[in-house]
Amino acid sequence: MLALVGPALALLGVFFVLPLGNVVRWSVLDPGGAGLTGVYYVRALTETIYLRVILNTFRISLYVTVICLLLAYPVAYLLASVPRRVANLLMILVVLPFWISLLVRLYAWIILLQKAGLVNSALLRLGLVTEPLPLVYNLTGVIVGMVHVLLPFMILPLYSVMKGIDPNLMVAAQNLGGTPAQAFRRVFLPLTYPGIGAGVLMVFMLSIGYFVTPALLGGLKETFIAQLIEQQVSVLIDWNFAAALAALLLAVTLIVYYVFNRALGLDRIWGGV
Numbered sequence: 001m002l003a004l005v006g007p008a009l010a011l012l013g014v015f016f017v018l019p020l021g022n023v024v025r026w027s028v029l030d031p032g033g034a035g036l037t038g039v040y041y042v043r044a045l046t047e048t049i050y051l052r053v054i055l056n057t058f059r060i061s062l063y064v065t066v067i068c069l070l071l072a073y074p075v076a077y078l079l080a081s082v083p084r085r086v087a088n089l090l091m092i093l094v095v096l097p098f099w100i101s102l103l104v105r106l107y108a109w110i111i112l113l114q115k116a117g118l119v120n121s122a123l124l125r126l127g128l129v130t131e132p133l134p135l136v137y138n139l140t141g142v143i144v145g146m147v148h149v150l151l152p153f154m155i156l157p158l159y160s161v162m163k164g165i166d167p168n169l170m171v172a173a174q175n176l177g178g179t180p181a182q183a184f185r186r187v188f189l190p191l192t193y194p195g196i197g198a199g200v201l202m203v204f205m206l207s208i209g210y211f212v213t214p215a216l217l218g219g220l221k222e223t224f225i226a227q228l229i230e231q232q233v234s235v236l237i238d239w240n241f242a243a244a245l246a247a248l249l250l251a252v253t254l255i256v257y258y259v260f261n262r263a264l265g266l267d268r269i270w271g272g273v
Helices: 002-027 039-046 048-081 084-099 102-113 118-126 139-163 168-175 180-191 193-208 212-217 225-234 239-264
Strands: none
Touching: 002 239, 039 048, 039 239, 048 084, 048 139, 048 193, 048 225, 048 239, 084 139, 102 118, 102 139, 102 212, 139 193, 139 212, 168 180, 180 193, 193 239, 225 239
């Protein structure tokens, strides 16, 4: 077994673990060569401009995660309820965005959401608005773009869990006197918690590391941590501070994963014991 997984582990060690360790090392190196320091972490967590970017990243990521969950749950329920042939056809629509370049999709949203775009033109023709709405280069544009990209990552784990739930459980709950709504709330919904946890975790962790979508569809108020890291590396040439930001992002990701796994048992749907 070790001979089979050894090459993969060596590859991860050389191209992932070692560079990651180097990032952490850079984040605590004193610029004057005096040893280790935590000044970069203090700077990131105390200076208003950087703290605002960090909080803004988590706020928008939370918005995107909640919206994805609200949209994905009924879609996954539909996929799990219809016959397999219909579900397979619908699943093609779910995974279709994976076949299209991310940049193509984002520029398509710019065309759709700009002031002279198709969305504003339709709203004006219908008389729903009197002037074009600001739908891009702001929070709305970032959320729309991120939800569109990340929605399949919420649907797929929900569908995998829902498909494994025995439909007879709902029938049994209703035979015992429960209404369909009660059967759903007290039987079906709790059984989907691992799928909810996995989808929420996946979407949230992907969201907080986003760069391209907020850079193209957002404005200065929608700056993400990844954009701040890129600015520190390529513009300000402050690699130590960029490494500290990256290490903070990694730490938060690991903490979120641990909390979700402990609370919802994500390892159950990922093959763990």
